[in-house]
Amino acid sequence: MATAVLPRSATTAPRAVVRATGESRTVRWILIAIALGFLSLVLLVPLLLVFVQALSKGLPAYWEAIKEPDALSAAKLTLLIAAIAVPANLIFGVAAAWCISKFAFRGKHLLITLIDLPFAVSPVISGMIFVLLFGAHGWFGPWLAEHDIKVIFAIPGMVLATTFVTAPFIARELIPLMQEQGTEEEEAAIVLGAGGWQTFFRVTLPNIKWGLLYGLILCNARAMGEFGAVSVVSGHIRGETNTLPLHVEILYNEYAFAASFAVASVLTLLALVTLALKTLVEWQQRRAMSDAAEVFTTPERIAA
Amino acid sequence: MSIQVRNLRKTFGDFVALNDVSLDVPGGELVSLLGPSGSGKTTLLRIIAGLEPADTGTIHFHGEDTTERPVRERQVGFVFQHYALFRHMSVFENVAFGLRVKPRNMRPPEKEIRETVMGLLHLVQLDVQAERRPSELSGGQRQRVALARALAVKPKVLLLDEPFGALDAKVRKELRRWLRRLHEEVHVTSVFVTHDQEEALEVSDRVVIMNEGKIEQSGTPEEVYDRPATPFVYGFLGDVNLFHGRLDRGQVSIGANQLEAPEWAEAKDQAAVAYVRTYDIELTPVPSGLSSIEATVQHVRAFGPMVRLELRRVEDGETIEAHVPRAIFEKHGVVKGQRVFVSPTSVRVFAQS
Amino acid sequence: MQRKSATVLPGFGLSLGITCTYLSLIVLLPLATVFTRTAQLSGSAFWNTVTDPRVLASYRVTFGASFLAALVNTVFGLLVAWVLVRYRFPGRRIVDAMVDLPFALPTAVAGIALTTLYASNGWIGQYLEPLGLKVSYTWVGITVALIFIGLPFVVRTVQPVLDDLEVEVEEAAASLGAGRWQTFSRVVFPTVAPALLTGFALAFARAIGEYGSVVFISGNMPMKTEIVPLLIITKLEQYDYAGATAVALVMLVASFALLLTINLLQWAARRRMAV
Numbered sequence: 001m002a003t004a005v006l007p008r009s010a011t012t013a014p015r016a017v018v019r020a021t022g023e024s025r026t027v028r029w030i031l032i033a034i035a036l037g038f039l040s041l042v043l044l045v046p047l048l049l050v051f052v053q054a055l056s057k058g059l060p061a062y063w064e065a066i067k068e069p070d071a072l073s074a075a076k077l078t079l080l081i082a083a084i085a086v087p088a089n090l091i092f093g094v095a096a097a098w099c100i101s102k103f104a105f106r107g108k109h110l111l112i113t114l115i116d117l118p119f120a121v122s123p124v125i126s127g128m129i130f131v132l133l134f135g136a137h138g139w140f141g142p143w144l145a146e147h148d149i150k151v152i153f154a155i156p157g158m159v160l161a162t163t164f165v166t167a168p169f170i171a172r173e174l175i176p177l178m179q180e181q182g183t184e185e186e187e188a189a190i191v192l193g194a195g196g197w198q199t200f201f202r203v204t205l206p207n208i209k210w211g212l213l214y215g216l217i218l219c220n221a222r223a224m225g226e227f228g229a230v231s232v233v234s235g236h237i238r239g240e241t242n243t244l245p246l247h248v249e250i251l252y253n254e255y256a257f258a259a260s261f262a263v264a265s266v267l268t269l270l271a272l273v274t275l276a277l278k279t280l281v282e283w284q285q286r287r288a289m290s291d292a293a294e295v296f297t298t299p300e301r302i303a304a
Numbered sequence: 305m306s307i308q309v310r311n312l313r314k315t316f317g318d319f320v321a322l323n324d325v326s327l328d329v330p331g332g333e334l335v336s337l338l339g340p341s342g343s344g345k346t347t348l349l350r351i352i353a354g355l356e357p358a359d360t361g362t363i364h365f366h367g368e369d370t371t372e373r374p375v376r377e378r379q380v381g382f383v384f385q386h387y388a389l390f391r392h393m394s395v396f397e398n399v400a401f402g403l404r405v406k407p408r409n410m411r412p413p414e415k416e417i418r419e420t421v422m423g424l425l426h427l428v429q430l431d432v433q434a435e436r437r438p439s440e441l442s443g444g445q446r447q448r449v450a451l452a453r454a455l456a457v458k459p460k461v462l463l464l465d466e467p468f469g470a471l472d473a474k475v476r477k478e479l480r481r482w483l484r485r486l487h488e489e490v491h492v493t494s495v496f497v498t499h500d501q502e503e504a505l506e507v508s509d510r511v512v513i514m515n516e517g518k519i520e521q522s523g524t525p526e527e528v529y530d531r532p533a534t535p536f537v538y539g540f541l542g543d544v545n546l547f548h549g550r551l552d553r554g555q556v557s558i559g560a561n562q563l564e565a566p567e568w569a570e571a572k573d574q575a576a577v578a579y580v581r582t583y584d585i586e587l588t589p590v591p592s593g594l595s596s597i598e599a600t601v602q603h604v605r606a607f608g609p610m611v612r613l614e615l616r617r618v619e620d621g622e623t624i625e626a627h628v629p630r631a632i633f634e635k636h637g638v639v640k641g642q643r644v645f646v647s648p649t650s651v652r653v654f655a656q657s
Numbered sequence: 658m659q660r661k662s663a664t665v666l667p668g669f670g671l672s673l674g675i676t677c678t679y680l681s682l683i684v685l686l687p688l689a690t691v692f693t694r695t696a697q698l699s700g701s702a703f704w705n706t707v708t709d710p711r712v713l714a715s716y717r718v719t720f721g722a723s724f725l726a727a728l729v730n731t732v733f734g735l736l737v738a739w740v741l742v743r744y745r746f747p748g749r750r751i752v753d754a755m756v757d758l759p760f761a762l763p764t765a766v767a768g769i770a771l772t773t774l775y776a777s778n779g780w781i782g783q784y785l786e787p788l789g790l791k792v793s794y795t796w797v798g799i800t801v802a803l804i805f806i807g808l809p810f811v812v813r814t815v816q817p818v819l820d821d822l823e824v825e826v827e828e829a830a831a832s833l834g835a836g837r838w839q840t841f842s843r844v845v846f847p848t849v850a851p852a853l854l855t856g857f858a859l860a861f862a863r864a865i866g867e868y869g870s871v872v873f874i875s876g877n878m879p880m881k882t883e884i885v886p887l888l889i890i891t892k893l894e895q896y897d898y899a900g901a902t903a904v905a906l907v908m909l910v911a912s913f914a915l916l917l918t919i920n921l922l923q924w925a926a927r928r929r930m931a932v
Contacts, residue, residue, distance in 0.1 A: 384825045384829060
């Protein structure tokens with residue numbers, strides 16, 4: 001005689017329904033009102049302000065500000081820096097997650113903590129350290145001057161600072177994910193004769209694709225939007241060593257408010273796209289996980 | 305404190321969980337709601353507790369209408385399948401909780417709280433663990449704490465939702481007996497939900513069998529077991545074989561065989577189903593009348609006091625399950641593949657409408 | 658005889674090598690300069706630098722405003738998380754996604770937006786000034802900017818804990834006679850408290866290092882509204898590298914101490930709540 005136990009949700013109401021143990025209607029709506037009021041004040045109003053101010057001199061002026069040569073070169077530089085920093089951190093993140101999650105070795109926890117370090121460092125200090133390293137009075141200063149290589153107050157320094165600041169993003173996403181997935185599938189692949197790279201691309205990568213994408217989105221958003229660190233190492237030279245955020249600052253300090261907000265609005269749109277992509281990926285992640293839970297009955301995967 | 309449930313109806317979207325259910329629970333009795341998943345038993349329990357509102361119908365506690373009363377005013381004790389203990393509190397504080405949240409004017413003094421709690425912990429044999437956290441206890445211990453916690457506020461009704469469902473078999477059996485003894489001592493009107501028939505039959509004063517939102521039968525364990533009112537009840541309690549045939553004037557024809565069904569003496573050529581319990585089957589090497597069904601032995605499982613035989617009826621290839629006592633089995637020396645004759649010693653016939 | 662599982666899966670050497678090299682070159686080496694530079698200072702020179710009145714004032718501003726902002730975020734962050742997890746209302750999903758806006762938005766954009774908003778003629782500033790509440794170019798403005806920055810940290814840390822709360826525990830409390838507030842204060846809050854504390858620490862840690870969103874609204878008046886990051890930049894521009902690193906070292910030590918505390922909090926919470 002069957003004694004199958006269905007999950008309780010088959011016989012109890014979904015959580016959204018007013019429970020016998022919830023707050024009264026009035027209390028709920030008051031709390032919702034306060035929460036939404038707070039969020040509107042803190043998030044929504046500044047957001048609206050960006051766009052209103054950007055268009056305050058009319059649409060033609062808006063386009064002008066964006067198409068202006070200095071703005072365009074700032075955009076190009078922003079993209080260039082991201083195009084270098086993000087892939088570099090991708091390789092780093094994948095490598096770090098691979099050795100941490102698939103192998104056992106001493107000092108693993110220390111390594112994980114070290115990877116988290118850039119998060120604990122103020123952006124300004126993140127820039128400062130590269131000035132100390134490559135600046136005129138820095139460690140490598142004299143050597144660089146000798147060979148006429150400019151790192152600080154030039155693009156290489158900005159790339160380095162951005163890379164430093166965004167280094168942990170992908171690693172932090174992948175490490176817990178891959179730890180949870182364990183080593184069984186990779187081991188199975190090896191036993192079946194697959195090589196190292198084959199195993200990675202055919203077995204590991206599909207499993208981590210959503211986490212990877214998530215980390216990439218966050219890393220990219222930060223790389224494009226970084227201000228403090230880049231500000232310290234940049235030469236603030238218009239048209240040459242300015243990223244979009246720096247350009248926003250310059251325009252603002254020159255009282256070209258509408259133009260400043262116009263460029264800022266581009267960055268804001270980028271942020272909104274980032275949020276949308278992020279939400280999409282999270283949604284996909286959740287779907288993938290619940291699908292997997294149906295296929296496997298005992299997801300008992302212990303980290304290496 | 306007796307409970308009267310009248311005409312309860314509850315739907316979740318399209319799913320009808322309870323379909324016009326009425327029930328009486330006499331004061332001081334231990335009643336079990338037994339049924340398969342989806343039968344509505346947990347929903348019924350939660351509505352009695354006030355954790356879920358019914359769509360229509362009423363609940364009365366000892367004649368008083370409590371249908372609209374919120375859960376915290378019903379004075380029910382509720383024990384959850386997964387204990388729902390307060391993880392950040394000690395065992396003592398968990399049990400004391402109900403006493404501590406009473407309104408100022410009704411709250412007992414600290415000394416009294418201490419006495420009550422320790423008394424209950426002694427009752428559930430966990431006084432030594434009073435300062436431990438739930439995470440340090442075993443499943444069985446946690447459930448005892450949950451029970452003590454529910455009893456601390458002297459509830460009029462004790463409701464238990466599959467209280468032993470999350471525990472392993474041996475612990476379950478122990479706690480079952482222990483619950484029975486507790487009930488003898490404390491005598492609170494208790495209703496508990498289970499899908500385990502052995503549990504329900506062993507522990508309760510009265511068993512209520514539910515299926516698809518309706519009550520199939522309500523009675524003492526002996527009543528429901530020996531005199532099942534519906535085919536569902538018959539099939540649910542104990543292992544059973546089904547034979548489809550035609551019923552005519554007190555006899556059920558099943559292919560070449562005929563079974564006696566004297567209670568259907570007036571029936572005239574109806575479709576019917578004959579229910580035969582697996583241990584109500586007699587094994588003979590040679591036929592002994594029209595009720596002897598010819599079958600071949602497919603599987604033999606000879607462990608324990610009863611031997612389980614899986615047989616295949618020669619006439620139509622249907623499977624018959626028989627549980628015979630070991631002694632009989634060894635006397636006949638039955639082996640796999642052998643042709644035998646099985647004869648039901650007790651038959652229950654239900655006509656199909 | 659300890660054979661590592663590494664012998665079955667390939668790539669250990671390569672991945673560890675890449676990781677350690679990259680980490681050393683990009684992270685550790687640059688960070689080391691702070692310590693080596695500061696080491697060049699004598700003890701008294703270091704002390705004098707970091708206890709200079711202007712520097713002390715900047716610590717006060719930075720740590721004070723960060724603490725206050727993190728506190729505000731803790732209270733409202735809990736409320737927001739509660740509302741998002743427990744209630745259904747139109748637009749809930751959008752609001753949920755928007756909570757991450759401070760993460761995604763470049764700090765400079767936030768900076769100029771908030772400054773314009775709270776300026777004397779700003780949308781909000783124009784109403785507050787007559788009331789005597791000047792926000793831009795005061796520490797109030799700094800706090801407001803830091804509230805913006807830190808909000809997601811508290812909400813996102815508390816949300817999963819609230820999500821995981823079993824309904825049954827609250828039902829048990831109700832069946833035992835507890836009122837709604839009693840259930841919240843005695844049962845729900847203690848469970849959420851560790852996450853709340855972690856969220857506070859994260860928001861605080863982020864706030865003390867914040868530059869872009871604060872530098873516009875603060876006005877950067879030395880001794881009054883100068884934040885530490887700006888002070889460091891000023892010293893760098895004056896080629897006072899030693900001074901800059903000294904001040905930075907204090908910040909780094911504070912940040913690392915916070916990071917350690919946060920990790921300890923999370924570890925302790927995991928242990929306590931293990932069932």
